Amino acid sequence: MHPYQDATRPVDERVEDLLARMTPEEKAGQLFHTILTMNPDGTPVTEADDSTSRFTTPELIAGRGLTHFNLLGSHGPREMATWHNAIQSTAAGTRLGIPVTLSTDPRHAFTDNIGASFNAGAFSAWPEALGLAAVRDPELVFRFADTVRREYLSVGFRTALHPQVDLATEPRWSRQSGTFGSDAGLSGELVAAYVRGLQGETLGPDSVAAMVKHFPGGGPQKDGEDPHFPHGKEQVYPGGLRDLHLEPFRAAIAAGCAQMMPYYGQPVGTDWEEVGFGFNKGVVTGLLREELGFTGIVCTDWGLLEDSVILGEPHEARAWGVEHLSVAERAAKALDAGVDQFGGEQCPEVIVELMASGRIPEARIDASVRRLLREKFLLGLFDERRYVDPDEAAETVGRADFAAAGAAAQRRSLTVLTDGPLPLSGRPRLYVEGVAPEVAAAYGEVVAAPEEADLALLRLRTPYEERPGRFESFFHSGSLAFDAPELDRVLALLATVPTVVCVNLERPAVLPEIADRAAALLADYGAGDDALLDVVFGRARPEGRLPFELPRSMAAVRAARPDVPNDTEDPVFPYGHGLEL
Known part of the structure; x- marks a missing residue:
């Protein structure tokens, strides 16, 4: 037994022993956290698919030395646990037996975006982070994160690519549903609870490491576009509130978050270099490391180095501001900036070449590998936590008490904007759109036409602009206002029968006409039909308060400053609005 394999020895001693035994190639493999x-x-x-990887899973682990992977897609818990054990077995058979660290994007809510999150599937279903913010209860967030931790542990996930603590200050930005809204103070309270729920008081064998994102705050995107795409790369601060966006990250660091992810954005008009944050030494080393004192792992967002194919479409690397550099030059600049790991990449030969040429000293690589190995030891991956039990996974994921807690949180998060006739009683004749008739039938008599109904129940989603490209279609961006045909259709229904409208707020919808004419108006952030109907019929008490304001017009949105919270003129509903029933 080598010292690094001895669980009785101190972690730092084990790290140094293993590091001294590693070749440059083995070290380089640790610097990549790619998709599987x-x-x-x-x-x-065992067959390569260029849409996700140029290499098979055995090739990535045994041939290229990678040991950090992000699982793509939804699967059964028993199958995930079985797969996790299989890839751990492959890793155990390599020269040094370095275990795999498996990560995941959020998978406990309703959004399904291949570039950001997965719907709950077999896992317990909770509201989106915006819904947790609407309840404003750090204890609820802690219980949520603790549930996530237990379900993740059972299938082998040891790193959560969340929480997302960007401030929702640009109403058009597509990533707001994953945030805690527009208030920096509340976001700080909730992220601290979230990190403690995932990690515990200290990182250990029962922890899931939290990768907090997107440093230094991805909310203030120019025109609300997203920097996954070239037309959204610019991040701006016309209101001068750059420091406000740091507050949730300060709270996350104070809570002991293990990892941090810089965003793609390229700051414009600041004293920072105008390059993407993953390449930005003033941000990663100067601000995150030196000023804020972060000592954990810094992993870039996915796909900064090489062009890629996503859903069959070519996509250029998000190397904003350094597009002209070669892949090796980009990697060197990111390492110089202070990052430890490259998300979504699988080119360790580039790092080997940088070391061999002397461009990047091996000691610099050692510093990052040391952090990465230390976390594996702390998580127990070299010892009792390498493998999981598929039977336990099947029993744990979606367990009845977890599902019940998620269902209760959905009901609490619903936000009553106008109450009108609520709560309803009896068994009225109901006309429904966007609601499953079989669910509604438990609350009233479902009829086929509005004219036959005592009341209509209408579920809507926040509008967005259709964008070209399969991948970009998942990122709901652009106008927040209902187009004329859809608005006319909705208003015609409201004129025909008293209608309770519920709008899913993945972004702040512009809906003044609907607010004026609906019999009652509610907002949800991920809730099942039964949760909504329980609230409408007074069987559950909603507690939600708006986590951002709802603008009156798109003109007001365009005039607002993207870094300033709740900055639109004369909003229909202000931040924090919500009624009790």
């Missing part, structure tokens, strides 16, 4: 897929039956992928 799995077969539906829980077996590893």
